[in-house]
Amino acid sequence: MKILDVGCGGGLLTEPSGSLFITTINKTQLSYALGIVFSEQIAGIVPKGTHTWEKFVSPETLESILESNGLSVQTVVGMLYNPFSGYWHWSENTSLNYATHAVKSGVQEHPMSAEFAFKGETEELQANACTNPAVHEELKK
16 A cells, blocks of 8 residues: 655645545455455465565555545445456445545544655655656646
């Protein structure tokens, strides 16, 4: 999971009421078993090393991070992938994958830095985004 509105100025969520949509993997034993053990090691659906357990995040943790960065979570909904059909489906169950919709609040008092929340990831993302002109232009849109 990456929050793109860090560094480089003029990020994606500069206006109040701006929306942010995140899809990610929940940090549960089931998601570990299916996302890493089954998908990578047994079935080979995705290459080995695609997922990193330490980077999985629960909906509660994500909501806390978003709220401390001036966003209000509007919706959290589960997502299920059917490897046989190749389609994703919405679900009430968030134990594997889920999507979150958050909206930028109008007032932000004491924001927690996204860099603090995701040190290594945001530093790498920020460095790549700020030095890659194509990414920088895309972020300005």
